[in-house]
Amino acid sequence: MHIPDGLLDPKTFGTAWALGGIAVGYAVTKTNKELQERQIPFMGVMAAFIFAAQMINIPIAGGTSGHLLGGMLAAVLLGPWSAAIIITTVLALQAFIFLDGGITVLGANILNMAVIGVLSGYGVYLLFRNLWPNRTGVLVGTFVGSWVSVVMAAIACSLELSFSGMGALSIVLPAMLTWHVIIGLLEAVITTVVVAYLTQVRPDLVHQAAGSR
Amino acid sequence: MMRKEIWVLLILSVVIALVVSPFASSLPDGLERVAEDHGFIDKATELINSPIPDYVFPGITNEKVATSAAGIIGTLLTLAVAYGIGCLLKGRDVQGSKTSQEQKHGNR
Structure with missing residues (x-):
């Protein structure tokens, strides 16, 4: 879902830079407080894993492919603010070095995948985890939250495309959702498998929200 | 202090980047x-x-090798x-030369 340069107009990508920038700035201050020093290597490895996994496009249906976004995976294990920093890092490297996602629209890609995707998915995850405060709650929340994170990012992307005159929202939104409700399932399966593995061997790897530690 | 599970995730990342990436689908993604x-x-x-x-990776004629190279460099x-x-x-020295190095070994 990496938007290339040329698809968003200046008012849209400018607004996205502002909103994305504010959110990432806030994420920096939160991470500074919440991230534990011993988690720094995990943050690096998580970013590396997400970069590698994002290279793997998997055919989903109808001649279209999808790949892991990884925002929820990072959020469940390291918290939503560290996840926002991790996804922002991956997106910036992809844009500047690999021609994957544009430069002017980097703020929009950050807003969609590092901010909206991560925070919406994590919110859903927390609902389930509070409902079932055990490993089942973690895994069900991870599954549903991962799907929500992809769908919400796709909705944000559709709005930006539509604001930029790429097509009426009534056309772009259903078209984007058609593919991303399926790509979201891919996200949910991969994320839940990795979280299930990690929580089985090391339950303490799951990020605990402040106050519940 | 890097725990075994984190090493597993790192090795998995390297394997995905080197070995799996050349076989990724080239079909358009949802947005494309x-x-x-x-x-x-x-x-x-x-x-x-x-x-x-x-x-x-530019200059490598075998496209699968060029993708592997790009994958491992990027990872x-x-x-x-x-x-x-x-x-x-966290305001930590990247070299880890602060006292954190000792703590790291102490936690092993």
């Missing part, structure tokens, strides 16, 4: 597909000269940059 179907894919432009465009670069950002955020 929508842009094709609705006639705005042609609006996409390139503003900078990327060093490794489209995950194909290790991402590891280094994200680790560096983590250190900056």
